[in-house]
Amino acid sequence: MRALTETETKHHVDEIAECGYSIVEDAFDADFARQLMEEFDHLERIRPGGDIPPAPFVGFVTRRWFDVLNDGDIWQQVAVQPTIMNVLPGVLGEGFLLSTMGTAIVGPSEKAQPLHVDDGVYAFPRPHPNLVCNTMWAVTDFTEANGATRVVPGSNNFDHDPEFGESYDSVPVEMKAGSIAFVSGSCFHGAGENRSNEERYGLTINYCNGSMRQQENLMLAIHPSRMLSFSRELQNILGFQMCKGAGHLFAGDPRSEMERHYGPADSDQAWLDRRGEKVIRPMADAATDA
Ligand SMILES: O=C(O)CCC(=O)C(=O)O
Structure with missing residues (x-):
């Protein structure tokens, strides 16, 4: 898996601060993606359909498995992927923590997820320093048609959270398999509608500032x-x-x-x-x- 140079790291940290998101291409290779697909097959066999009941926010044909550090050893590599470890100190500060790890495998006909922020769990007045940063992994290509994550560029600097169910001007985070998109916890975002006939295979690996409570009770x-x-x-x-x-x-x-x-x-x-x-x-x- 790829690590970044100092110049690349600074570019992504700056872009996250300005736009709320930033894409790193070729962050992991096809063999790693293949191993992840095998792990998804394994998870499907042992916990069919995912770990969370269908609902409008998490989706009806979206497979989400959580607490995956108890599953295949591959998740240990995912959590400390070098690109992520390069960029996050500049976003969340030294001592940042893993907060929650999950899959986001969005099936055909899934409607768009309501736009939301990932740091809403802390309910601090905005703007505030970065508390959360999500990393969206494209295990297969993310396209507008298959439900690429949608973001509202610059919304990380807004002084308010999104209204639930409201529509905002958003753009799809289209990226090739092997890419990782960093999404600031204050950036309005959500999975797009999947209008294709294929599944969109993604991971959502979420980190927080070291002083915040993690979303998963990892301890x-x-x-x-x-x-x-x-x-x-x-x-x-x-x-x-x-x-x-x-x-x-x-x-x-x-x-x-x-x-x-x-x-x-x-x-x-x-x-x-x-x-x-x-x-x-x-x-x-x-x-x-x-
Ligand atoms: O799957 C995506 O594209 C976004 C997922 C997300 O934002 C979430 O599940 O909170």
């Missing part, structure tokens, strides 16, 4: 033993890295306690609590059985 969603097997870079954006002093455990990096409780089974520390007493680890036992 609970992933078993600690599994989290400890993730790369340090991924652990950091899940919330193991403190941000401006926030997120500590016993005034230190939470990893030290996690390692003590859930470290490798052959570790002497693995069965000790923080006072050095043996503890029962039912969750870890469950993971070993799985």
Whole structure:
């Protein structure tokens, strides 16, 4: 997967600030896209149709799977894709966090999603510093006809959120498979209507400023033993890295306690609590059985 030069990174950070969105082409290759398609097939077999019931906002023929870090290992690479890791410090600041990961596979005849903002969950008066940045992955081509994400350019700098169900002047984010579009959390956007007879395969991988609460409860969603097997870079954006002093455990990096409780089974520390007493680890036992 491609990383960006400093000049490219600055270009995208500036474009996001001005227009609310920016497209990076060739961010991942065809083989990675193929692996994602295999993962979608797997998810369809184990959780048919997605994880969320049909509804006007999330769609009726759109397949959305969430909490995917518990699924194939490929999601660990998605979360820390190099282009994303290059650009986000300039948008959300150092210490940014993964907020929620999902698929957005929009089926034929799906109507356009209402335009919305992703930082509306925080309900802060606008304008405000960037709190959220979404990354839309084109696993297959995004075209106007197949429901490419629609954005209202410059709306990230508006002083108000969109009215739900209102129409605004929007443009489609058309991009080739392998591209990633950054969409500021304050930018009005939504999936377009799919008027084609093909599915639009997308990912929506969403990040937030390190001081904000993540949308997915990632600290609970992933078993600690599994989290400890993730790369340090991924652990950091899940919330193991403190941000401006926030997120500590016993005034230190939470990893030290996690390692003590859930470290490798052959570790002497693995069965000790923080006072050095043996503890029962039912969750870890469950993971070993799985
Ligand atoms: O799928 C898209 O193009 C946009 C998805 C989105 O904005 C959302 O699900 O909140």
